[in-house]
Amino acid sequence: MLLLILKRIVWAIPVLFIVATISFGLMRIVPGGPFDEEKSLPPEIIANIKAKYHLDKPIPEQYLIYMSRLVKGDLGVSYKYVHRTVNDILGDAFPVSLQLGIFALALAIMIGIPLGTIAAVNRGGKLDFLAMLVATAGISLPGFVTGALLIFVFGLWLKLAPVALWESFRHMILPALTLSLSPAAYLARLTRASVLEVMEKDYVRTARSKGLSSAKTVIKHVLRNALVPVLTVLGPLTAIVITGSFVVEYMYAIPGMGRFFITAVSNRDYDLIMATTLVFAVLLVIANTIVDVLYTVLDPRMQVKG
Numbered sequence: 635m636l637l638l639i640l641k642r643i644v645w646a647i648p649v650l651f652i653v654a655t656i657s658f659g660l661m662r663i664v665p666g667g668p669f670d671e672e673k674s675l676p677p678e679i680i681a682n683i684k685a686k687y688h689l690d691k692p693i694p695e696q697y698l699i700y701m702s703r704l705v706k707g708d709l710g711v712s713y714k715y716v717h718r719t720v721n722d723i724l725g726d727a728f729p730v731s732l733q734l735g736i737f738a739l740a741l742a743i744m745i746g747i748p749l750g751t752i753a754a755v756n757r758g759g760k761l762d763f764l765a766m767l768v769a770t771a772g773i774s775l776p777g778f779v780t781g782a783l784l785i786f787v788f789g790l791w792l793k794l795a796p797v798a799l800w801e802s803f804r805h806m807i808l809p810a811l812t813l814s815l816s817p818a819a820y821l822a823r824l825t826r827a828s829v830l831e832v833m834e835k836d837y838v839r840t841a842r843s844k845g846l847s848s849a850k851t852v853i854k855h856v857l858r859n860a861l862v863p864v865l866t867v868l869g870p871l872t873a874i875v876i877t878g879s880f881v882v883e884y885m886y887a888i889p890g891m892g893r894f895f896i897t898a899v900s901n902r903d904y905d906l907i908m909a910t911t912l913v914f915a916v917l918l919v920i921a922n923t924i925v926d927v928l929y930t931v932l933d934p935r936m937q938v939k940g
Contacts (some may be wrong), residue, residue, distance in 0.1 A: 642923040646916075648797050653915040657908045658700055668713040668902040687713065700908075709912075710905030714897065720909045723894055726872050728913065730800060731883070731890035735876030737806055738813035740873070746818035747864065750825025755852060757830060765822060772819025781812040781885045798887040809886045813879050817871055821864060828860040835859075872921035873914055 668689075671681055684690045688699050703710060709720035746769075753765035772780075777864060789797035795807045832838065833856055841851045883892030891910060898906040 639923060639927070642919065642926070646919045649919060650912065650915055651653050653910065654701065654704060654912060655697075657911045658697055661902075661904045661908060662696075664902070666902055668904060687711070700905075708920075709909040712898075712906050713715045713903050714901045715894075715903075715906075723906065724891065724909060724913065727889060727891045727894055730888060730910065731879060731892065732876055734806065734813065734879055734890060735872075737810040738879070739817070739872055739875045741810055741814035742817035742821060742871075743868075745814065746821025747825050747861070749818070750822040750827075751829055751857065751860075753822065753826045753835065754829035755848065762826075766826070766881070769819040769822040769826075772815045773823070775815075777812055777816065777881050778885060780815050781808075781882060784808050784812055785885075800888045800890075805886075807886060809882050810881070812885075813875060815880045818873055819907055820867070821870075823867065824864055824867065825860065829856055832856045832860040862929065865928055869922040869925040870918060872924075873917040876917055 639694060669683055681690065688696055691699070700710070707721075709724065711719050713722060743924070747845045749765050749769065751771075753762045785797045785808065788794045796805050797808060799805055829852070833852075838851060838855055841849075841855050846854075879888075879890065880887070880892035880895055883890040884896060894906060895910050897903070898910070
């Protein structure tokens, strides 16, 4: 187990290096720059600003400066948020996005896996039809539509939860629910297909022939093996949910990474965009490592192969 984790850490180094290099290159290829909209400033001042941030140097030299800072843990400075470094911005915004993402992922798992299991057990029945109808709607509707519906119903009409800001646990409910619906729907469909496949196995038929109840058969023999394919998508899904809440954060006025990322893209804030991309890559590596560890818990054959 420890060897697996160490291997993942070693492989993460070149992966992050490649991600940093590609993101740096894309930022320089995209037309425009962080100070192109400063029409009111004289060219001399624009030149001084670019010199301050080393943007007047050749691109290879800019790349070396960026990578040397990155190795030291310095993610750079923001060109639009004056007197604030990218480390400071992410230090304030990332914990908010992390809390929202973890809460939303927990909701997605608690909703999606039971919903898919119920649909598989009642294959062809009314519960199956209803569960898949909900799952299809959850996948089809974009986040800004479900978010607007939740705000109207639970925030403005029923007044059960606040619709903006980030001040207490109650403020987390609607954003987390909005963010969790699409992943929950995807997990429900995947769980249903996986459970149906496992239910056709010989050892499940043997358990039923011995008089084991349907509930015990599903819990003890079916779910453990059916969740292995589900774990495969939980790795990237975790990173996507935690860092992909940009629209949801913008809708609910949450001070997370989403607001900064959106403004960074529109303002060509190079260092902030590249840092957000790196955060996504790090989370993806961590999530996939955790998934690989959970594989060995659910399926002991993975340990034998290892």
